[in-house]
Amino acid sequence: MYSTSYTAAPERPSGWFRRTEAWLDDRGKPAWIAAMILGFVLFWPLGLAILAYMIWSKRMFNRSACQGRNARNWEEMSRRRHHMFSAMRPSGNVAFDAYKAETLRRLEEEQEAFETFLQRLREAKDKQEFDAFMDDRARAARSTPPAAPQGDAPAPGAY
Structure with a gap:
């Protein structure tokens, strides 16, 4: 009789590798670079593996592939700027x-x-x-x- 619709929770990546990848993606390219440098400091093959993964997955050179939170901030700032300038225009x-x-x-x-x-x-x-x-x-x-x-x-x- 009554239907209850539930929204599915956002799907979380399974496994520690996917969770780490998502966490780094949320923080953007600087987090990936910091992880790569830390990998080189701790154990150079690890740093090399992170660098290879960044290049292979296009996180190193693709501007939009790894923006995460930065992309959302940019969109929010763009939206606010649009509203600010539209408020200053005459309405007619x-x-x-x-x-x-x-x-x-x-x-x-x-x-x-x-x-x-x-x-x-x-x-x-x-x-x-x-x-x-x-x-x-x-x-x-x-x-x-x-x-x-x-x-x-x-x-x-x-x-």
Whole structure:
């Protein structure tokens, strides 16, 4: 009567080799290069095997084969850039464009006022910390007795 649909969990590679390969792919080409260098340091045939695998699987020279997380970040950045530039273009509706310009101007003024407020807050905190430091230093100077003069005076009973 009622059907429940479950989405299949993303298929994980089986075996340690496939898991390691997927892990390195997620981190991109720098991770593969680091693994290859580490392989050469630990045992040179291992480094050579990783290099051969990178060349054979086209991870070394193919730009899109081994981007992993970097590719997703690039796509996200591209999407954000597109939205940012499309927000700055006029829409064709004069009333909306005037409202948008006024709102952006007001937001910029509020941001500037907030940044000024934060700067004053930081300066007040810095002044408070400096005053507390100077008070502690003055209190410490008052509480320690003055040191005896270190001169050529003979020690008592030296005669």
